[in-house]
Amino acid sequence: MDLLQVRGLGKVYPGKIVTRALHDIHLTIEQGEFVGIMGPSGSGKTTLLNLVSTIDAPSTGEVLINGKNPFALKRKELAAFRRRELGFVFQDFNLLDTLTVAENIVLPLTLDRRPLREMEKKLERIADKLGIRDILGKRIYEISGGQRQRAAIARAMIPGPSLLLADEPTGSLDSNASRAVMELLEGINRSEGTTMMLVSHDPLAASYCDRVVFIKDGMLSSEIHRGDSRQAFFQKIIEMLSFLGGNAHELSSIRV
Amino acid sequence: MSFLQFAFNNVGRNARAYIAYFLSSAFMVMIFFTYAMFIFHPGITGSEMGRMTRVGMQVAEYIIFVFSFLFVLYSISSFLKARSKEFGILTILGATSGTINRLIFLENMIIGLLSVIVGLASGMLLSKLFLLLGASVTGMNGLPFYMPWKAMIFTTVAFLLLFLFLSVFTLIFIRKNRVLELLSGSSKPKKEPKTSWLLALLGVGLLAASVMLLQRGSKIGEKEVMLAAVTGVGGTYFFYTQVAVFLIKVAKRSKRMLWRGTNLIWVSEMAYKIKDNARMLFMVTVATSLACMSVGVILSINTQIAKLYAGDPFAINLSVYNESDLKKDLGWIEGQLNKEDIPYETVRTETIQSSVSGGNWVYVELASLTNYNKLAEKAGAAPLDQEIPQDQGVLLYSADDPPKDLLGLEGETVSLESPLSHTFKISEKRPARLFGAGGGKSLIVLNDAAYDKLKRQIPEDESGWLSSDVRFLIKAWDRQGVPSLQDPEVAMTVRLVAENRERLDDGETKNYLSARGDSYANTKQGLSMFIFVGVFIAAIFSISSASFLYFKLYSELNQDRRMYHSLSKIGLADREMKFASGLQIALLFFVPILISGIQTMVVLSLLGSAFNLGEVTVPVLVSTGTFLAAQALYYAVVRSRYMIQLKRVMV
Numbered sequence: 001m002d003l004l005q006v007r008g009l010g011k012v013y014p015g016k017i018v019t020r021a022l023h024d025i026h027l028t029i030e031q032g033e034f035v036g037i038m039g040p041s042g043s044g045k046t047t048l049l050n051l052v053s054t055i056d057a058p059s060t061g062e063v064l065i066n067g068k069n070p071f072a073l074k075r076k077e078l079a080a081f082r083r084r085e086l087g088f089v090f091q092d093f094n095l096l097d098t099l100t101v102a103e104n105i106v107l108p109l110t111l112d113r114r115p116l117r118e119m120e121k122k123l124e125r126i127a128d129k130l131g132i133r134d135i136l137g138k139r140i141y142e143i144s145g146g147q148r149q150r151a152a153i154a155r156a157m158i159p160g161p162s163l164l165l166a167d168e169p170t171g172s173l174d175s176n177a178s179r180a181v182m183e184l185l186e187g188i189n190r191s192e193g194t195t196m197m198l199v200s201h202d203p204l205a206a207s208y209c210d211r212v213v214f215i216k217d218g219m220l221s222s223e224i225h226r227g228d229s230r231q232a233f234f235q236k237i238i239e240m241l242s243f244l245g246g247n248a249h250e251l252s253s254i255r256v
Numbered sequence: 257m258s259f260l261q262f263a264f265n266n267v268g269r270n271a272r273a274y275i276a277y278f279l280s281s282a283f284m285v286m287i288f289f290t291y292a293m294f295i296f297h298p299g300i301t302g303s304e305m306g307r308m309t310r311v312g313m314q315v316a317e318y319i320i321f322v323f324s325f326l327f328v329l330y331s332i333s334s335f336l337k338a339r340s341k342e343f344g345i346l347t348i349l350g351a352t353s354g355t356i357n358r359l360i361f362l363e364n365m366i367i368g369l370l371s372v373i374v375g376l377a378s379g380m381l382l383s384k385l386f387l388l389l390g391a392s393v394t395g396m397n398g399l400p401f402y403m404p405w406k407a408m409i410f411t412t413v414a415f416l417l418l419f420l421f422l423s424v425f426t427l428i429f430i431r432k433n434r435v436l437e438l439l440s441g442s443s444k445p446k447k448e449p450k451t452s453w454l455l456a457l458l459g460v461g462l463l464a465a466s467v468m469l470l471q472r473g474s475k476i477g478e479k480e481v482m483l484a485a486v487t488g489v490g491g492t493y494f495f496y497t498q499v500a501v502f503l504i505k506v507a508k509r510s511k512r513m514l515w516r517g518t519n520l521i522w523v524s525e526m527a528y529k530i531k532d533n534a535r536m537l538f539m540v541t542v543a544t545s546l547a548c549m550s551v552g553v554i555l556s557i558n559t560q561i562a563k564l565y566a567g568d569p570f571a572i573n574l575s576v577y578n579e580s581d582l583k584k585d586l587g588w589i590e591g592q593l594n595k596e597d598i599p600y601e602t603v604r605t606e607t608i609q610s611s612v613s614g615g616n617w618v619y620v621e622l623a624s625l626t627n628y629n630k631l632a633e634k635a636g637a638a639p640l641d642q643e644i645p646q647d648q649g650v651l652l653y654s655a656d657d658p659p660k661d662l663l664g665l666e667g668e669t670v671s672l673e674s675p676l677s678h679t680f681k682i683s684e685k686r687p688a689r690l691f692g693a694g695g696g697k698s699l700i701v702l703n704d705a706a707y708d709k710l711k712r713q714i715p716e717d718e719s720g721w722l723s724s725d726v727r728f729l730i731k732a733w734d735r736q737g738v739p740s741l742q743d744p745e746v747a748m749t750v751r752l753v754a755e756n757r758e759r760l761d762d763g764e765t766k767n768y769l770s771a772r773g774d775s776y777a778n779t780k781q782g783l784s785m786f787i788f789v790g791v792f793i794a795a796i797f798s799i800s801s802a803s804f805l806y807f808k809l810y811s812e813l814n815q816d817r818r819m820y821h822s823l824s825k826i827g828l829a830d831r832e833m834k835f836a837s838g839l840q841i842a843l844l845f846f847v848p849i850l851i852s853g854i855q856t857m858v859v860l861s862l863l864g865s866a867f868n869l870g871e872v873t874v875p876v877l878v879s880t881g882t883f884l885a886a887q888a889l890y891y892a893v894v895r896s897r898y899m900i901q902l903k904r905v906m907v
Contacts, residue, residue, distance in 0.1 A: 075830055079827050090822070098525050110518075
């Protein structure tokens, strides 16, 4: 079953100089798939993520999530839709300093006015799964970057979203923390069957996906599927990036 | 681009960040200037009344200056804090601390100069209105508009010095910060606010001590009032820094309450903000309390004097001390009244002043039934329609201002102080109109035979026990409410009282003339200066506390924008954002008003008897209500502007 369908999607930013950020994008993500979006800076991958995550409206085309068009909803319904159907993981975590880790995680549920017992049960389950039980009572500034991203993933996962959107989730992390976070996302994808869409610069992060789609100059250029070996997939991603991204091929010969 | 241009561009292109700072400075200049204009007004410096007004206004001027100083200081420091990142970038780019100091100095001086100019210009417009208002309030007519060179120079010099001093002073803020701290700026993670049981208890203790001191009522001395003020202010400080944070912590304990809707967001935000803003809320509360109290006192005095006027149906009162002068005096008054064609009636009254034993000696006035009924009939009131036995008395008292020490004596048998000897039972008490007799508070009515017996007991040489008056009933002056200061009654009685005073001095008579219109006008005029100064200071405190809050909010706007932007991505609806942030703003705006309303109520009701304020509930409610209305207006404006800013980041 197709969870996300993107048909003929285009985005134009009006202004003195009209910018065509995306043009005629067609993309389908199946239920339970883990898809990475890659591309050079300015290729339009963040724009695509913003359109899929309903925080920006498309100029042409449509986005269907679970067969529903979120742009047909009213603002209030849209907020509820985001809360229930979508999970977000950001580069800079977007956790609230004023709240503890536990409070940050249950925030989407409290906004939905769920019963306290349900929230506590879900919190316990997700904290065990993500291994953050010990830090639940801590403040955001007391924990490390990797722990923050885990807390953010827990917050995204707790309502049980149909689609998890991750925008450069490893962008602020060191390589060890990055690996741990990606393994966690991969694990969630396997065990819970949550559909995921990841936007990243980082080939290592992207190599955890089932499939990577490349964008260049606002258009889809190609896609590669992961085979059995993550290592080989990683190499293929690097080659593709150097092929797409201008000077990068000079580096590729050194790397390969 | 020269350095000066850079400074100018910084101000010009970052208008929103500077505008609150600029507007509030300009506002302060405007008020200060308008006041100064009034002080230096050539029409005021003359009269005795004008001199009094000027002294009051000068004190107000000092208060405004101190307040502007604190205000601008606070504005600059929070403004610089918000811009620390910018200074960090400049430092990294190689700007020396001298360069940055010069930049800040120049910017401050540009804003200072502009606000002085704008403040003077708007002050000129306002002063026309202000002079009209001031003239009508202080009862002086025709203050013309004039070119206030003196006031202009005074204001300009005062504020330029203030900005100069503050510009130098703020450089100290910047100097000690390291580049890294500057760059991370306000995005530095906030620390959990700390509370200590000891300090919280101290806060509660101080407030309780203040109340206990004030509870001494009429026995309170100057020292106790000062001590109560100090402990009250200290208690208020700890209330915000400790007790309030503590209360919110307790509120956070219950997950059922906290983990519900937007409570999670605003309650924990609030715990931080209340600590951040505690000092400011404290200042706003103290200022508002002072303003509320002064307005409350003014209103109660105003009500009291109006009541005193309305409670006396007799326009003129001649206290008779010498019977032989009486005929001459009555003739003189008649002549004066006839000249203006004013018909009148007179009634002669008489009371005995003594004390009754009731634990302590309590002062009383005694009247005969016939005498009281004569007075009541003339005044058009119901007479006391009952027989009073020889050994009983009826206690009449004013319902507005009941004499507490006498009311308890109902049903008791009391005896009078020597040389009088009479023992009687106070058979009943009833509220009644006293027509100015008995100090307007209480009167004991005896039957005629008992009264005459007492009168005969008074020794010849101690006729001071007996008080006798001639009261003038003048129908033409009957009215609802109180007369204006230009009213014929006021004009006539003021003249009569003044002339009688001359006659007393010249030895022409020994009888003393007083009139309700004259006393009303006198108190009213003395009060009007107080009203004028008090209301204006109150208005200034109210408006500047609102701009304090406005400024505070705007320095936090960027942080809030970031927060609501990311929250809106994870599905915070517009309505929820409005609720959560609107509630926080509302708490900041209305908590000080609520607290100062309570403080005003407590202080004035405890001190009411000491200052003879009468019933204070209504005046306190009116003054607090007025501040509440003003604050609600600012709140509506600030909230809508703030929401527009936040709405933009909602996706």
